[in-house]
Amino acid sequence: MSETRTRSLPLAGGFAATAAARARTREKAGKAKIEAVNFNFYYGTFKALDQINLAIPEGEVTALIGPSGCGKSTLLRAINRMHDKTPGAHAEGLLTIDGESIYGKDVDPILLRRRVGMVFQRPNPFAKSIFDNVAYGLRVLGERDNRRIKERVEWALRRAALWDEVKDRLNATGTSLSGGQQQRLCIARTIAVEPEVVLMDEPCSALDPISTLKIEDLIADLRGSFTIVIVTHNMQQAARVSDYTAFMLMDPKTRAGQMVEFGPTAQLFTNPTDPRTEAYLSGHFG
């Protein structure tokens, strides 16, 4: 525990330190990056997540699947504390990143979010130029060197497979792009600061099939460099892009989300251990 604490400290040092921390964590591939132990989440008195246990492996793609209302988005957003501003929302139990409690007393959510980036359901670029959108996170981290910012922006746009489409109009507003391009811009914006974890909340649900395919290719490409957690309604998508899959369900009585089964995607899809998983995967409900 004490070792992980010191390891997470460099995130206070801004961009360079974050990159260094990433390089260190890369060496320890195969370990659990994010771990939930008896994790509960409440909206006021309503229990939205009940006794979640989960170990999301580092450098892999983990999909959270399940029918609507099963709490998969709540769990995803709990990982970078996006609920902090929701009145009454609070967590119980343990949720850790690199062994450090995410809901610990002295954790600064701002520093946490610099390690855990997020891509949303609807593309949400800022009303700024394409360049400034991608540079935003770097500037948040305090990067002032324009040459370095330029390098990072190009790097991120290349990784997001968007560079060739926008390199001649980096000054056009981000909102002038098509929906699929906007979503890739948002991914570029997220990975520009090289977070350790990228959360994706149904990143393709507002997109057409071709754009969806491009995003899926992109996820496959980012695999290994980032720990990716993706929430999706689309089981085929989970099967296509993820290494591990977590299946969640809502308890019909308490309406709280529960973890039914978690395992390697291939195993969960071909040989599920829980009959409810099998029923869901074979289309019996949800």
Next chain:
Amino acid sequence: MNGTIETNMLTYRRRSQVDKVLRGCTILATAIAIVPLVLIIAYVLLLGGAALNRDFFTDTYRPPVPVGIDPRTGLPIEGTGEDAPAQVQAQGGVLHGIVGTLMVTITALLFSLPIGILAGIFLAEYPDTPFNTFIRFCCDVLSGAPSIVIGVVGFTMIVRPSGTYSGIAGSIALTFLMVPTIARTTEEILKLVPNAVREAAMAMGAPMWYSTLTVVVPTALTGIVTGALLAFARGAGETAPLLLTIQGNSNLSFNMFAAMAALPILTYKYIESPFPAENQLAWGTAFVLMMLVLGVNLLVRITTARIKR
């Protein structure tokens, strides 16, 4: 079966007639609403436009003199007889009013912009508490308050203690009027900024003040500027608060700590004058005020159109 269709056609015909009548009513009501507006604009343009000349913009107050007397020297003008009709005319202009209005209103804008915008950000971006609700209520009451009340407050709080009417007192009174307007428009505009944008900035690890300044406010900037310009136009046209705070001045004065002139006050004074020539000056100032408001509105439209594109 046939019967049902017959009935439906009847219903349809009746509905389309009702539709026509209602449309006629709305057009009529719109026309009634527009007629006075057009009349006012035409009246001010015709009468006010006729009052404009070079002196109007470059000269200050001149006392009315009988026809044939040079107002500058008080001597008879060569060539006009003593027996000319004793008609009285005024010459001169309203430069002092233009200067006063601009100085007082711009100063008021400088006071109220930071206060109003920050208050608007507070109301829109921070979670609702009873305190927020109270502030919002105060803003609504204050922006609906009769402007003479604001004048009385300015008179009692600033003019009385300081012992003198002053431009600065007028600016402060106008600030009372403009702050709630700017705060509320800023709040409304900020609330239109989609939450997704705030979440995106939050997920990038931006602290709240940073995302507000770099993402939320820039997204809403057009609207905020619009609100500020409209508040400026409203302040420039106010008469009652200024009457009780800057009093008016017949001379050109740049001293913000003494009585100043303003266009609405000049309109008010000149339109009551027994001298037709001074009445004409009143129409002229009305014209200038109207052009100011019109110009500001046009500016708003042009800037918003340009930014939208």
